[in-house]
Amino acid sequence: MTSVGIDAIEIWTGNLTLDLPGTFAPEKGEDPEKYTKGLGLHASSFPDTYEDIVTMAANASLRLMERKDLEPEDVGRIDVATESAFDNSKPVSTYVAGCLEEVYGSDFHHANKGERKFACIAGTQSLNDAYNWIASGRNRGRKALVIATDTALYARGDAGEATQGAGAVTMLVDEDPDLVEFSAEQGYGSADETDFLKPNQQFPSVDGKRSVQVYLARMREAMEDFEAAGGDTHPDNFAYIPFHTPFPGMVRKAAALGYRHALRGTDIESDLADEIGRQPRPEAFDDQEEYLEAIKEYTDALTETDHYRDWYARTVDPTLDVSREVGNWYTASVHLARASALRSALDAGTDLTGERLLVGSYGSGAQAEIHAETVQPGWRDEIHQLNVEEQLEERYDLSWDEYEQVHDAHNHDVDSDVESFTTPSGEFVFDGWGRMGERQYRYVE
Numbered sequence: 001m002t003s004v005g006i007d008a009i010e011i012w013t014g015n016l017t018l019d020l021p022g023t024f025a026p027e028k029g030e031d032p033e034k035y036t037k038g039l040g041l042h043a044s045s046f047p048d049t050y051e052d053i054v055t056m057a058a059n060a061s062l063r064l065m066e067r068k069d070l071e072p073e074d075v076g077r078i079d080v081a082t083e084s085a086f087d088n089s090k091p092v093s094t095y096v097a098g099c100l101e102e103v104y105g106s107d108f109h110h111a112n113k114g115e116r117k118f119a120c121i122a123g124t125q126s127l128n129d130a131y132n133w134i135a136s137g138r139n140r141g142r143k144a145l146v147i148a149t150d151t152a153l154y155a156r157g158d159a160g161e162a163t164q165g166a167g168a169v170t171m172l173v174d175e176d177p178d179l180v181e182f183s184a185e186q187g188y189g190s191a192d193e194t195d196f197l198k199p200n201q202q203f204p205s206v207d208g209k210r211s212v213q214v215y216l217a218r219m220r221e222a223m224e225d226f227e228a229a230g231g232d233t234h235p236d237n238f239a240y241i242p243f244h245t246p247f248p249g250m251v252r253k254a255a256a257l258g259y260r261h262a263l264r265g266t267d268i269e270s271d272l273a274d275e276i277g278r279q280p281r282p283e284a285f286d287d288q289e290e291y292l293e294a295i296k297e298y299t300d301a302l303t304e305t306d307h308y309r310d311w312y313a314r315t316v317d318p319t320l321d322v323s324r325e326v327g328n329w330y331t332a333s334v335h336l337a338r339a340s341a342l343r344s345a346l347d348a349g350t351d352l353t354g355e356r357l358l359v360g361s362y363g364s365g366a367q368a369e370i371h372a373e374t375v376q377p378g379w380r381d382e383i384h385q386l387n388v389e390e391q392l393e394e395r396y397d398l399s400w401d402e403y404e405q406v407h408d409a410h411n412h413d414v415d416s417d418v419e420s421f422t423t424p425s426g427e428f429v430f431d432g433w434g435r436m437g438e439r440q441y442r443y444v445e
């Protein structure tokens, strides 16, 4: 079977940032540690007035195409995953292709373009579509650009306001990839849920507490399905476990649940039995409530053990480094988590070739997916090319008043004429409206 996976990845953050403990917390009258320790976030990234889902997607894609020396005719597919689309008919991928064509002077007329929607899991679904297109042999040697791009803004005053973010991740999917190869095994957990939705509205309606519970329930189902498909979930068999990261505190909960589930019946459970006992089994309880209480107590005790803490610090924490500084990027979040982990391994001088990742994606509404990936020999050269640190450092740090202006500038219901805070250079910018209400773009040298 052909080896298919991610050949290269590029990241583009919004050019503005909001300091959560320093600027947001005092205005909200909250303890800064609610954000840094509770949610696990230090800052959010925001789009400047000339940025949107198209500019960020096109900027990440141009960087990727230039450094991989690709021409438009090498690309047979452009899929965009987003939950921030501004058009119910014309897909974002057509706008992105239009931007790239302006720079290349040649076209993507033979590339299949589309847009995927299923909340934050759509990026992973698009990867899957590209995988299937290539594995079926219909790609004729061409590659797929899979782009996850979002401006994750909430209504002012919504509990989700602290978790906002904006950015794009472009991934090149190809045969014999340089970065990671996908496993054939996959697991799904999917149910009709009402936890987060945008019924033809810009900002989401969110039941935040419920969305946390739905995330955990669907992730657990996906894990069981992955195991049923023959997938291995032993926690020690993975170098990193990138999860969808709406905020790092969510991943802390998901990791504890996943670890507890996966260690059941393993040598680790036996080794820990003297310290915290064995996991409660449902058949030992007449009452479901009592079982749930017992399993919660066991999970809490487990997360306090040195064994768990070491595992978490090694396998999960490095996936959160970038997310802590940018907030939620919706469809791109899990892909940022993967990149963050690989970047951390590069910095630590770890050799990851042949090591495996277990990737847990989630989208509200709701669906989770789990698959494994194997790190390829070219990973170091690929990750070395990322300039995410520079991008994060160069962001303009917003004051509270400026944050309010930027939020208004991106609010479709507010008339705003605020000036940009940064000066674009070597990037695509939003350039006003066309005669049919379409958004227009241009490249600024």
Ligand code: COA
Pocket: 031, 032, 033, 034, 035, 037, 038, 039, 159, 160, 161, 162, 163, 206, 207, 208, 209, 211, 212, 215, 246, 247, 249, 250, 364
């Ligand atoms: N020091 C340390 N931790 C603190 C703290 C402090 N001073 N104050 C609060 N915390 C902790 C809380 O205990 C909680 O942690 P826990 O869940 O482990 O108990 C965490 O910080 C968040 O506090 P909480 O009061 O629950 O925050 P909130 O009600 O304002 O909002 C969400 C939390 C997730 C509901 C909100 O951010 C949201 O709606 N987000 C959007 C939806 C989302 O991202 N869902 C995730 C699934 S996709």
